[in-house]
Amino acid sequence: MSDPLHLALLYGSTREGRFCDTVADWLRTQLASRRDYTVDAIDPALLDLPHRHGGAPSADLVNLQQRVWRADAFVVVVPEYNHGYPSALKFVIDSVQAHWQAKPVAFVAYGGHSGGVRAAEQLRQVFSGLHAVPIRDGVYFSQAWDRFDTGGRPHEGDASERAARRMLDQLAWYGHALRQARAAWPYPAG
Secondary structure, three states: OOOOEEEEEEEOOOOOOOOHHHHHHHHHHHHHOOOOEEEEEEOHHHOOOOOOOOOOOOHHHHHHHHHHHHOOEEEEEEEOEOOEOOHHHHHHHHHHHHHHOOOEEEEEEEEOOOOOHHHHHHHHHHHHHOOOEEOOOOEEEEOHHHHEOOOOOEOOHHHHHHHHHHHHHHHHHHHHHHHHHHHHOOOOOO
């Protein structure tokens, strides 16, 4: 397709010293050679978001909502903390609500033995509940802290790149199909 998708790359961690930057930077190198996406990196750690819902929205919250609304597709880079995903990510997701509807979401997850799979599976339920479309394939890094070299490249680079390519190809397919559908008629959310 000649019209690239607007991809929002959402950082799932706000912790100081987080490993999320390493994984997200690697993914950005995978995206750099693709012409089917323009990328908007959304890092909640850089946003001044409120600590609870309600009240007048901050300028950063309004900006976040607009960025998610403009996106055609999403990749969430998510760590697994204590068999789940971070609360800061849940706050971001809940702050945007309807802007996720009828848009595909993919996951690049990392963690200990599970490779972040539990966090990604929980997020599939959350995004499905918001009428987003989680895609099947993702990229998972078990023992992530030991899987990357000092330059931020996975030791199993070829396998990781193949997984990322498959995920991004599927995301592009869904992204184009759903963008056309949203343009043809409004999504009938309940």
